Amino acid sequence: MLGRTLREVSAGLKQGHITPTELCQKCLSLIKKTKFLNAYITVTEEVALKQAEESDKRYAKGQSLGDLDGIPVAVKDNFSTSGIETTCASNMLRGYVPPYNATVVQKLLDQGALLMGKTNLDEFAMGSGSTDGVFGPVKNPWSYSKQYREKRKQKPQGENEDSDWLITGGSSGGSAAAVSAFTCFAALGSDTGGSTRNPAAHCGLIGLKPSYGLVSRHGLIPLVNSMDVPGILTRSVDDAAIVLAALAGHDPKDSTTIQDPVKPWMLPSLNDVSKLCIGIPKEYLVPELSGEVQSLWTKAADLFESEGAKVIEVSLPHTNYSIVCYHVLCTAEVASNMARFDGLEYGHRGDMDLSTEALYATTRREGFNDVVRGRILSGTFFLLKENYENYFLKAQKVRRLIVNDFANVFNSGVDVLLTPTTLCEAMPSLEFIKEDNRTRSAQDDVFTQAANMAGLPAISVPVGLSSKGLPIGLQLIGRAFCDQQLLTIAKWFEKQVQFPIIQFQEPMGDCSEILGNEKLASVSLKQ
Template sequence: MLSLTIKEVSLALREGKISPIELCRKCLKRIKKTQHLNAYITVTEELALKQAEEAESRLLQGVYQGSPKGILDGIPFAVKDNFCTENIRTTCASRMLKDYLPPYNATVVQKLLDQGAVLVGKTNMDEFAMGSGSTDGVFGPVRNPWSYAAPYREQSGGADDDCDWVITGGSSGGSCAAVTSLTSFLALGSDTGGSTRNPGALCGAVALKPTYGLLSRHGLIPLVNSMDVPGIVTRSTSDAAIVLEVLQGRDLKDSTTVQSPTSHAGFSEDFDVHNLCVGIPKEYHAPGLSQETLAHWSRLADLLEGAGARVREVSLPHTQHSIVCYHVLCCAEVASNMARFDGLEYGHRSTEDSSTDAMYAASRHEGFNAVVRGRILSGNFFLLQQNYERYFLKAQQVRRLIAEDFEHVFSAGVDVLLTPSTLSDAASYSNFILEDNRTRSTQEDVFTQSANLAGLPAVSVPTALSSRGLPIGLQLIGPAFQDGMLLSVAHWIEQRVGFPSISNYEVPNK
């Protein structure tokens, strides 16, 4: 039951083949069984069972009461711990917010609740979403469920020590681990430079970064306001399309949102790729790209071409500058956003009381980890009056050029871009932590962050298991507000690559 799609389990609930309470208990039991993954910071067991009881009452009566309910009624879901949840601890995996209880729900969370979805917990992450491994949070690293599945265990000799498990990617690693390990049917992540697609690729989940402005950011604790997008993590593209339909649309609490577009085709399970024009960016043959990922990239391009799609090489010349551009803009906005955490109104407050300035400094030093402090310092440096034009303004100008590269490619007849999602499959934890966070993020975001700079939709789709028995994902990038078309192409790919569910393999207790 836990491995079914949202559409399948929703039908089963309505036909009475399983009850929402039974389904909720199965997920909660699964969370306990897989707690070695450290995917959750907070498990909302009591609330989840209450919501499941309400969903069961509605389904038994056959009449919806109160707010309108939909296809997600009774479906368990999880939320990354940087989305506000009313009276439920929201920590951003940081000591700074370890006891913070928001007084409201993020808009995307509220929309799921309004559909009758059942919240089972808040998922683990890199502190304040600054990282690409989900290893830097104050609650400890997240483990990739595939570390304990048969393919990887057989290739690694069946070892079960702490140095053997592999990372989820980040920063939405907890959300992707939750969906992959079958503890929730969908999860919300956040995507600023690839933070949903990166772990989606490494965990074998479908991870959608919608067009900027299509989903509300209200209640998402900000990292980089001009790039942050709520991400959708599911086990299938059709599930992602269902969730997107629920979450998209204008929000008066977020001035950057737009009305759901009606001028483009929506998601289709019968999409025909014949005559679809697929672009292969030559700049994405990046240093460090594994031969195995390259081979799967080429294989999928051949598969599309064999089905009648037109596949051609394209150029995004300013891609070479995107990592530096992203780093400058990210740090600058981080410095601005993190200024609100001063130890006064909310968040951690130091016991230092010699002066107000000393209390500020001590609270921020104690509340933030080294990664967050480093980005704040870098951002403040870039924003100094004498540095503003040299760094921040120049980065904004380069960002415009990067966006124009995409515009030129799509206006020339390309419908969708096919690229890798990550350089390789998941790294072992012991190897991953050898490098500093900035180096790791630069390497891991090389294929994903340019879509955030340009505000375009992008989705990572699992396509194969590597020779190590770990997922490899490929990415599709499309024109703005063509999210439905993008998911349709992704669905076509999904149906033909036959990526195996982790439910085919045992995920034992640690």
């Protein structure tokens, strides 16, 4: 059935069952229908339709550019897009139109993908709920799922109801909502401490954070240069692999990317896991972990073991220091990166210019929200000459210990680590906002940020529904630059758990109507 995955859609396009323009129009219709989710900041309708027309011509001539040709995609609004506003969901960059595309955006366009729009996020990607951007919060499509509503035994609320919705997770919540609501078939997020995997878990999606250096960061407006990685959100592991294959490789504009060319690869089917060793980090069993997530984690480990894999408990002894270490390093780099927004060089400029100091203060007060200003202040404190050695330098040393922990585990023969992605399922918005941003981020990134500090690939796979009918994801972490192996194992895992397709009630209605074209029901995936 068409529409569930990018791979299925691509097969339908190649077999002529649908045209890129028809597919684009369906997705644009769904974007308008689900506008109340606030998934998009900018919808690029004219751009997408023009790209679809060009794709139509290529297919008519039998000159398809590949699996992404004619596929609707979305991009988080902290990636630069030529001629299209890029705001980072902030007042500071409201109205900024870059003159160039981020490398990953350009690679998608070079493959014939259709850009549907720029998605919502926490301001400058600083948050874990997608509730702290200046364009308002993103609502989780699962708020309107039959699974969730039936469990609550409650009639669905209207689209104007402000209190009855769930968070998407963050900071790439807009990208997650866009894919989950069927408005596109893949979306780019950014992942600094879990910002792709966290919303993927809450929205029942695949969320992939590639190895640091495998994918270019050029054109991604930085949060933490040493940890930022472009992330991928899709509805299947195969789809994530297709997008990663298009994005991976050296970029002369990003010196941190790998120098060796990445060879084209297909994701093989794994039928036998008996030669695998799965590590279960004992430090990840924290008191705050919900019983349902813990139960699914145990069942997943039992599943691998029942199929012949070796499942062992491992230790990452410096995990307890990880979130504090991450906070120091994150805010220090934030303070450095945000210094460019001073009212003179980049972004918004305040009216108070009686002195340089007054201009700086006005500009940054008007351009940044409390969350961003708070991180700047913290990072500035850690970088002060009298504090540098006690905070930033020590955090760098702890980061090395965390990297060594992972190296020791993988050198002992472990192929991948199996962990939770989040502490619990998606929270109701009113419950989520009771805590401040820093506390929420520390809680929600507890299982994810260490992979960023170590530069390792990690993927969140949806494995089941909670008692409330909401998705729960588990995380697999692999060796650096062994992304293909990680995806292969994740594909096997995905096939075993058979996560259900989301089914909507009003006000969403049947957003999966994009699946309903009868002539597409028999699309062959043999390629």
